[in-house]
Amino acid sequence: MTTPTDNAMLASRAASAIAITPMTMAKELEAARAKISGGLRRLAEISEDLAIATVPRDEVWREDMVRLYRCKPVVDKPHAVPVLITYALVGRFQMIDLEADRSLVRKLLAEGFDVYFIDWGMPSRAQRWLTIDDYVSGYLDHCVDVIRERSQQDTINMLGICQGGVFTACYAALFPEKVRAVAFTVTPIDFHGDKNDPQTGSGYMNQWARALTHDDIDALVEAYGTAPGSMVGFAFLMMNPVSNLTKYTIDLIDVMGDEAKLLNFLRMERWIADRPDHPGEVLRQWFKDLYQDNKLIKNELVLGERTVDLRNITMPVLNIYATGDTIIPVSCSKGVGGHFGTKDYTEIAVPGGHIGTFVGSKAQKILAPSLADWFKARSGP
Amino acid sequence: MIPGAAGAQSVYDYWLGMLPQFFAQMGAAVKPAAPTNGIADALPFPADQVAKAATMTSDALQSIAQSYAPMLQAAGAPGLLAQWAASIPGLAPPQPKPVVAAPSAAAMAIPWMTMPFTPAMMAAATGNAVPASPAAAWLPMQQMQQMQKAWADLGSQLIGGASQTYTTALDRTFGALSDALGLGPARRLQASGQQIMAAVIAQNEARAAYGMLVQSALAAGLQRMMARLADMAQNNERIDSVLALIRMWAVATEEAVHEILQSERGLEATSAVTRAGLNYRRQMQGFASIIADTLDMATRRDLDDAYREIQALKRELRSMRRPATPVSSSAKRRARGTKGPTIK
Numbered sequence: 026m027t028t029p030t031d032n033a034m035l036a037s038r039a040a041s042a043i044a045i046t047p048m049t050m051a052k053e054l055e056a057a058r059a060k061i062s063g064g065l066r067r068l069a070e071i072s073e074d075l076a077i078a079t080v081p082r083d084e085v086w087r088e089d090m091v092r093l094y095r096c097k098p099v100v101d102k103p104h105a106v107p108v109l110i111t112y113a114l115v116g117r118f119q120m121i122d123l124e125a126d127r128s129l130v131r132k133l134l135a136e137g138f139d140v141y142f143i144d145w146g147m148p149s150r151a152q153r154w155l156t157i158d159d160y161v162s163g164y165l166d167h168c169v170d171v172i173r174e175r176s177q178q179d180t181i182n183m184l185g186i187c188q189g190g191v192f193t194a195c196y197a198a199l200f201p202e203k204v205r206a207v208a209f210t211v212t213p214i215d216f217h218g219d220k221n222d223p224q225t226g227s228g229y230m231n232q233w234a235r236a237l238t239h240d241d242i243d244a245l246v247e248a249y250g251t252a253p254g255s256m257v258g259f260a261f262l263m264m265n266p267v268s269n270l271t272k273y274t275i276d277l278i279d280v281m282g283d284e285a286k287l288l289n290f291l292r293m294e295r296w297i298a299d300r301p302d303h304p305g306e307v308l309r310q311w312f313k314d315l316y317q318d319n320k321l322i323k324n325e326l327v328l329g330e331r332t333v334d335l336r337n338i339t340m341p342v343l344n345i346y347a348t349g350d351t352i353i354p355v356s357c358s359k360g361v362g363g364h365f366g367t368k369d370y371t372e373i374a375v376p377g378g379h380i381g382t383f384v385g386s387k388a389q390k391i392l393a394p395s396l397a398d399w400f401k402a403r404s405g406p
Numbered sequence: 407m408i409p410g411a412a413g414a415q416s417v418y419d420y421w422l423g424m425l426p427q428f429f430a431q432m433g434a435a436v437k438p439a440a441p442t443n444g445i446a447d448a449l450p451f452p453a454d455q456v457a458k459a460a461t462m463t464s465d466a467l468q469s470i471a472q473s474y475a476p477m478l479q480a481a482g483a484p485g486l487l488a489q490w491a492a493s494i495p496g497l498a499p500p501q502p503k504p505v506v507a508a509p510s511a512a513a514m515a516i517p518w519m520t521m522p523f524t525p526a527m528m529a530a531a532t533g534n535a536v537p538a539s540p541a542a543a544w545l546p547m548q549q550m551q552q553m554q555k556a557w558a559d560l561g562s563q564l565i566g567g568a569s570q571t572y573t574t575a576l577d578r579t580f581g582a583l584s585d586a587l588g589l590g591p592a593r594r595l596q597a598s599g600q601q602i603m604a605a606v607i608a609q610n611e612a613r614a615a616y617g618m619l620v621q622s623a624l625a626a627g628l629q630r631m632m633a634r635l636a637d638m639a640q641n642n643e644r645i646d647s648v649l650a651l652i653r654m655w656a657v658a659t660e661e662a663v664h665e666i667l668q669s670e671r672g673l674e675a676t677s678a679v680t681r682a683g684l685n686y687r688r689q690m691q692g693f694a695s696i697i698a699d700t701l702d703m704a705t706r707r708d709l710d711d712a713y714r715e716i717q718a719l720k721r722e723l724r725s726m727r728r729p730a731t732p733v734s735s736s737a738k739r740r741a742r743g744t745k746g747p748t749i750k
Contacts, residue, residue, distance in 0.1 A: 032491075032629070032632075035629070035632045035633065035636055036484065036487050036488070036491065036632055037484065038632075038635075038636035038639055038640075039487060039631075039632040039633075039634075039635035039636045039639065040482070040483035040484040040486075040487050040635075041483070041639040042483075042635040042636065042638040042639035042643060042644055042645055043483035043486065043487070043635065043644070043645055043651065044483075044644040044645065044646040045474075045478060045483065045486070045645070045646055045647070045648055045651070046478065046646075047474075047475040047476075047478045047479050049646055049647075050471065050474060050475065050478065050648050051471055051475065053647055053648060053649060054467045054468070054470060054471045054648065054649075055471075057464075057467055057649065058464050058467050058468065061460045061461075061463060061464040061467075062464070064460055065457055065460055065461065068449055068453050068456065068457050068460075069448070069449070071449075071453060075450070075453070150709065150713065151713050151716070152713075152717075153710065153713060154710075154713055154714050154717040154718075155717065159717070159720075159721070162724075163720075163721075163724050167727070223668075225661065225664045225665050225668060226660070226661065226664040226668075229664070229667070229668060232668055232673055233673065233676060233677075236673035236674065236676065236677045237677055237680065241677070241680065241681060241684070244681070244684045244685075244688065245680075245684055247688065248684045248687045248688050248691070249687075250706070250710065255416050255417050258417045259417060259420075262417070262421065265660060266660070266663060267627075267656050267659045267660040267663060268656060268657075268660050269421070270421075270424060270425065270428045270656070271652075271653065271656045273421065273422065273425065273456075273459040273463075274425060274428060274429070274459065274462075274463045274466070275463065275649050275652055275653060275656075277456070277459060277460055277463055278463065278649070281460050290456070291452065291453055291456060294452040294455070294456065295451075295452055298417070298418075298451070298452050
């Protein structure tokens, strides 16, 4: 317990570290304001299209709001075994192709892969009853079959991202005969991993979900039907409330002063703003069965009438996690190899946070090359 | 307009609305909606939002420059820290007193600034503004009372222009008979309105408890920053940038916010706010469904039932989908010149 006297002494000692003078402050803040003015002029002159996810592609299948796209290959003879990328429901797939030089998809295409990805679309109230099983055994399985038929391959490679990684893991366990090799990126497998390694500022969603009861989750789903995208967006913003305020204030100064940074920032904002609503039944199962009861790693998760047994994942597994991931704590992704049925398990750490894995400059140098090398080694020429 | 931008707009509106409170922590006065000289209006989303945020930041920096300069001149760094600490109860150092008047208590009050998760997101999702003050929080209750009265009057009109007094008297006298005459909805609405009021009160209590927690996190954050500065001083390190100082405050405060909200009492408070918010929403839905039922309009439950049935039919359809034939076996069949099994 600190007393006013303690505080006064602390403040006095702290003050002696501050060497800000009226003159230096005036100069600094004037320079900052000049940067902002310049940025505002740039904003007014922006003529460049801020469109994201512009990789050339063809829609090859659709059902309800879900679309399957095939990216146009950039080599004459792509690798025979296609790669299907499955993103999460809580954000849009555009993260994998935010802009030309920060695009996982384009990097994989450049490596000679035949790349497909799923756009889960924008679920409406009508989709509130969709379950994880509808996504995994329904849409995802249909997509895989379409790709198998188009490519004339019995098995394909799969790459799951975050929540899409969980769907992919479920799929690989339920339909192993259709999967050649599977890669997970920033994917929670052990939803209680953070319990053994609690970190301040990380895993708040896990803790919040566990602090609620099953009844609370039911009430949440009943009250909302589909969780509005804006609510999901808030959930992410509120994980780091103060730094998300500095992001739109003092951190914005440097962004406004640099055209390239400003365009990157705007594209990222555009992606962040585009949050789909989340089907209620998926949310219910996600929170109760996974966040609260951790059924995936216990091989107790039931989809439809089938139990997801991770030991059925006998194909090669690559697991990529981000060392600074605070949304999916490292301890929820790392060291889970023993739970799969495969003997070919590889784990790779990339620097940066959850989203930084796909757009961070350091992570970009590791992610796509690692995926490409790993898939190539396991699916032939 | 990009898909989902309408929902995102509410997130930006809320978030940018917090910037004045953020800067108030630094002692800068910023208008909630800073004019952007028309720049923002002409820009596409989300560039318009970024322009708004940047303009507010620029105004805040000007305000900081104007208020800090005389303070630094007169009282130096201690004056600056005193200004910051003044916003946190129990942390204000006794001296020296800042020469510039601190922002008003209202400007310094930031109960919603770092309100993680549910209160803010629910408010945004439902289109409800987060109450700016306890008084504002009572507004929905007043509106509810008016709505309830209007509905009771409407109920009276529906049965032939009877006055509310008559309705009440009839209800008291004949009890269940009033239901038979069609007054049941009014009575149910009255009960529902009372439940909503109770839910609003419970929600305010939960928010207040939460606000206290956030306030304590802010105090802890400032104290943490002071400790870091003191360590710097001990190591003969100096900080000569206001922006760096603000960043230091932000980092220290974020750490404190995380620690407190991830603690047991933090999670309990968050859960309590979540429950209270959900209860309020469900009570409101109950109220609306009484009206919809009475007017023979489809309720959300009716729609949900229809959607559920459609989804069940889709599942049935899916189960009839012919599984893709393994490529290798179909290739073998083609080589043998045989056909695969016919699936009906």
